[in-house]
Amino acid sequence: EVQLVESGGGLIQPGGSLRLSCAVSGFTVSSNYMSWVRQAPGKGLEWVSVIYSGGSTLYADSVKGRFTISRDNSKNTLYLQMNSLRAEDTAVYYCARALGGAAFEIWGQGTMVTVSS
Amino acid sequence: EIVLTQSPHFQSVTPKEKVIITCRASQSIGSSLHWYQQKPDQSPKLLIKYASQSISGVPSRFSGSGSGTDFTLTINSLEGEDAATYYCHQSSSLPHTFGQGTKLEIK
Numbered sequence: 001e002v003q004l005v006e007s008g009g010g011l012i013q014p015g016g017s018l019r020l021s022c023a024v025s026g027f028t029v030s031s032n033y034m035s036w037v038r039q040a041p042g043k044g045l046e047w048v049s050v051i052y053s054g055g056s057t058l059y060a061d062s063v064k065g066r067f068t069i070s071r072d073n074s075k076n077t078l079y080l081q082m083n084s085l086r087a088e089d090t091a092v093y094y095c096a097r098a099l100g101g102a103a104f105e106i107w108g109q110g111t112m113v114t115v116s117s
Numbered sequence: 118e119i120v121l122t123q124s125p126h127f128q129s130v131t132p133k134e135k136v137i138i139t140c141r142a143s144q145s146i147g148s149s150l151h152w153y154q155q156k157p158d159q160s161p162k163l164l165i166k167y168a169s170q171s172i173s174g175v176p177s178r179f180s181g182s183g184s185g186t187d188f189t190l191t192i193n194s195l196e197g198e199d200a201a202t203y204y205c206h207q208s209s210s211l212p213h214t215f216g217q218g219t220k221l222e223i224k
Contacts, residue, residue, distance in 0.1 A: 035213070045153075045161065045204055047213035060212050094160060102208040103151035103166035110160055 002026030002106055004095050009111030016085050016115070022078040022095030022108055030073045033101045036080050038091035039110075048093070049080065052101075063089075085115045119143050121205050123216035131224045136192040138219045140205035145185045149209035152181055152190045155218075156201045164203075165190065197223050 008020040020036070036048040049059045049069040057069050068081040078095050092112050096104035120143040130136055140150065148168040153161040163172050165181035168188055178193040192199055200223045205216040 044218045045206070045215040047215070050211070050213075058211055098208065102149060103163055104153075104161070104206070105163045105166070105172070107160040107162075 004097070004106060004108035006093065006095055006108040006111040009093065009113045011114045011116065012085055013117050014086060014115055017081070017083045018085065018113060020080040020082065020093055020095075020111055020113070022080075024076045024078065027097070028073075029071050029076050029078055033098045034069075034071070034078050035096050035098060035104065036069060036078075037094045037096055037104065037107075038089075039094070040088075040091040043091075046091075050098075050101075051078070082113070085113075087115050089113060090115050118212055119146060119207050119210060119214050121207055121214055121216040123203075123205055123219050125219060126217065127220045127222070129222040129224055130195055132195055132197055134195050136195055136199075136221065138190045138192075138203055138205075140183075140188045140190070140216050142186045142188075142207060142209075146207045146209035148184050149207055150181075150183065150188045151206045151208065152179075153204045153206060154199075154201045155204065161204065192221075195221075195223070199223065 003025045005023045035050045051057045051069045066084045070079045092110040094110045095108045097106040098104050122141045150168045152165040155161045164179050169181045180191045202218045202220045204218050
């Protein structure tokens with residue numbers, strides 16, 4: 001069964017760090033275009049980052065220099081390392097697969113990150 | 118960055134009604150426009166890809182059309198389970214962007 005399961009969210013103080021994980025089953029993470037998308041409470045969807053099958057990465061301007069997307073092929077897991085967290089990073093974070101780099105056709109259930117003192 | 122503008126932001130509709138949601142892009146994106154449904158406390162679900170391509174398992178009452186800058190999502194004969202927020206999304210260029218969402222309330 002194709003499945004994405006996020007973990008690692010929680011309450012963190014401003015300026016802190018957190019690493020999110022997305023465990024993938026049913027397909028190989030290294031062969032796919034994988035992204036993180038977030039949704040602030042009561043707000044819409046915001047694309048955060050992508051890692052291509054070749055390993056190159058891109059980020060939204062709002063997180064560039066603070067967040068790092070990566071993957072562990074042996075664990076078939078996607079990660080998002082989040083540093084220098086701000087209150088505006090508070091959101092549910094989803095991992096998603098986009099076949100051909102287009103539509104996000106598989107989504108995880110999301111993990112909540114709350115940045116607050 | 119490509120801006121997607123959806124309308125309406127909110128609509129209250131009755132069952133069996135036909136609903137049309139529009140999404141306008143700030144520049145031409147060809148057919149790289151996708152539609153999602155999100156119910157409360159759930160992840161988004163892909164409804165339509167590449168403007169008009171259907172997705173396996175999605176009811177046939179959902180359809181999409183358009184190209185360039187103007188797109189529509191049509192829901193024929195609305196059902197109670199269609200109460201949700203609908204988002205358009207463009208993958209023509211990075212950063213990926215989403216519309217602000219259209220919330221459908223069923224009367």
